[in-house]
Amino acid sequence: MKNKILSITKKEFLQISRDKRTLMIIFILPVALLILFGYAITLDVNSINMGVYDKDNTEASRDFINSFSGSSYFKIVTYVDNDEDVNKLLDDGIVQCVVVIPDKFSADIARKEDVNIQFLIDGLDANTASIILNYVNAATRSYSAEITKEVLAVKGIKQYVPIDLEPQFWYNKDLDTTQYFLPGLIAMLLIIIAVILTSISLVREKELGTIEQIRVSPVTSFELIIGKIIPYLIISLVIAYSILLMGKVLFDVTVKGSHLFLFLGTMSYLLASLSMGVLISTFADSQQVAFQMSQLISQLPTVILSGFVFPIESMPFPIQIVSNFIPAKYFIILLRDILIKGVSPEVYGTQILYLLGFAVVFIFLAARRIRKENTV
């Protein structure tokens, strides 16, 4: 059994070393995707150029403006004093957003009335615009929370924090967004690469007809799958650590928790992803179909349902249940803790068990399908 698996693994390595397309997926795809997504995240959320039209021009209004300029996310580039200039700023692209403070700002606050502040956001790039909107919301709310606290204190009422809104926001002052997103990004990159590599490699054998030659030999479908997974496990482990290294160099994200669990967790996640690729290959008849299926099945759910972008706690309950079937969810939990905080090693074991569970189920289903397959 060992000998047969090794023969397959060895053959696979030889083929990989000679296949330009596979080498590209291995060496170029991860780097390109990481830089692309990594910078997309950091650039968009750092230093939003902002213009200010302060009709009130009082201490209160300046205080409010300072709450923006004080954070690293906004850079106040210019002040204007009429509506025409506001439009010009946005039209010429000098700023991405303008805050207009009404003339009764401080007076209304003093009278404890509702205050309406106008934010004009360049909506050309919808994505950036929505990010800015979130920021502006967050910054404004934390400012009004401050006011609430002050007001209550002045009145001699026992001070209490109304609601801690922070976790609802995409950003918060204490947490660097890149650090927050990088684990999800790594999880997404790894699953895409792992699934594509295995599914393509198996479907190519179907296309060429060589898989028949293997199926007719005494090699079991289980041995075939293991023999195929080993080389890609080694390769994608190397990719995973290269990405971590790049994360350190480019985005200053370092490992804060256990290295051993990082290794075990990554390995289990890769096993789950690779066996998912094997399972997908049993449904696809051409490399092109396999490629598209792999992308669709690995990328989309990982982005939407894994907690990478949208926090799982704020999803509707049925979707929360669905998110349990996304392997990336468990890896992201583990990776976030290891990379950012390194505080709760007791949860690592459970995540790893879940991931290994996925691998076992996928391999079992794939082996069954390969054995029963009618076409090939």
Added chain:
Amino acid sequence: MNSIEVKNLSKVFGNFISVNNISFEVKEGEVFGFLGSNGAGKSTTIKMLCGILEPTSGDALVGGYSIATQPDEVKKNIGYMSQKFSLYNDLTVNENINFFGGVYGLENKLLKDRKKWVLEISGLEGREDTLTSSLSVGFKQRLALGCAVIHEPKIIFLDEPTGGVDPISRRKFWDLITDLSDKGTTVFVTTHYLDEAEFCGRIILIDAGILIAAGSPKELKKEYIKNKVIQLDCSDIYKAAEILEKENITDSISIFGNSLHLTMKEQIRSLNELEDDEIKIITDLLSNDNDLKIYHISEISPSLEDVFLYLVEKKTADEE
């Protein structure tokens, strides 16, 4: 002693019957030909016999094991060369041999000996490090055969092994097959080339999944072509065929390259025992047309192709 015993084997895909209730036996050490036109169900049958495709109904014993219930045992005793090209083009000759040796569990000395043998029969000694993609088709095919039988199986299945190969390479390939059979290996081979079928000890013919004839090439010719076959070369074979078809003197008219093969009706023969007469009848009929020139006309011994075409036509006629 039978190597393969097929009993009422069928395979249905959806509502399409690919193999329809066929039964036959193959003796040990025999070269057994499996003929049929495109889509007749040859590859489907072979895959079932190799244990990689489950039969819908029926069963077969291959090397004494049931393909329905013991496919893993079947696999241990057979070699298979699929219709699709089955070597890795991006591996060298040596790497291909190592791989197939490996999946069949060969190691060390045994692997070395068998590698030597494969290189020898494929004529690739000294070219071990050549990439398989750069070999000519003839070499590839012999290498593929070598890899398929690297573990010295008792039974081998070859699915159209000589497709797209030049006549000399085909001949070499068949020499290898004959050698294997002489050493006691049972060879089950499908082919489109009816001249190749003449090398087989016994053959079966299937059409649209149904077995339509079985026997040695000699038996088949004797059984099905009782009538005389006449070969006709002329200036316009299509026109000639058209004229003769109207006359109701032939059982079948088939086109072979630039000539016609006419399978005559038996009654004509019984009218007159003189052989030349049929040729004379045809010559007379065709001479009515001034444009048509006969270059050559003679009686020939029927080939398997005649048998095959006769049977397929007869089956179609029966169905109508």
